[in-house]
Amino acid sequence: MIRTQDGEMSSCRVIGHTAESTITKSTTGGNMSFLFTQVKSQVTTRQAAERYGVQVNHSGMACCPFHDDRHPSMKIDERFYCFGCHTTGDVIDFTARLFGLSLYDAAKKLANDFNIQPLPPGQSAPIPKLPAAVIERKEEQRVLKILIDYERLLEKWKEEFAPSDPKDENLDDRFVHAVHHLPTLSDAIDRLFSSDPDERKAIMDHIRNIDAVAKIEAILNDGCQEVMNDGPEKDRAA
Incomplete structure (x- = not known):
């Protein structure tokens, strides 16, 4: 993982195993699961939810962004589950649904936003505005x-x-x-x-x-x- 002090991705390469080669492997059809695994192992659904503007209370409950929720009914930790609309999944499912992305684009967005590994030019997932x-x-x-x-x-x-x-x-x-x-x-x-x-x-x-x-x-x-x-x-x- 390559990070700068302000959290932005660095263009530096890792000697002997470049970040570019890693992400290139992850974007092939047979190795797409590599990217999914990296994202899910390093980012919890709660971390993603809070970054993207969903307020989570000390008990891990939040108002569900996927239906008209008057009181916190979604439990968010490693995964998420809404007791109101019964939506559930992992951090990639959450991000995909929140921004209307495919699972693959959601994984790329999470990798980009949390600096998990740099993406090569032209392959960064678009960063949509918050709904x-x-x-x-x-x-x-x-x-x-x-x-x-x-x-x-x-x-x-x-x-x-x-x-x-x-x-x-x-x-x-x-x-x-x-x-x-x-x-x-x-x-x-x-x-x-x-x-x-x-x-x-x-x-x-x-x-x-x-x-x-x-x-x-x-x-x-x-x-x-x-x-x-x-x-x-x-x-x-x-």
Whole structure:
């Protein structure tokens, strides 16, 4: 295997056994299994899924990119299996289905993307753009994390800066802000977790239109970073 520091493939040859000769052998019909074996022995389905934009949680579960999955139903480790649509296979099957490639082109793409061995000029598998649905789902997950961090911050403000006397009219601005925004924020988070794709898209479009993420990030970054380390995110999908 030939790697450079930034992860790109090097054009250097290995003395006595060139990378070019290895890949040439692997591309012949009788030795195609060599490439498949090399890829499957060095890349897990989880590694490929995360590289290609599928968010996998600490339990190895992810929302299935092959059907309309509202809650994580795909188990991803060495192989993958969806408990919803029952799709299963290895890392090459996963990549082929995700990008609409043949198994051979999927294996070449994985070899190229993970620098398993350099491919000769003209034989590199095309690198398609991520499917629009995968890109949108990845953005939803990013926005959800920001919203959940913000919700945790507001819950902390609501508790810490609540007036000791209910009759006190001199309320802390952070308490007022939390009481005002928490209901709408929590509802948006719940709907992003549980709604159908059309409603999730409408919510995301609204969030973009009001530039909510940038405003929330500014609040989170304004001396409130300690809230991020208070504990794990809430598991609303449970």
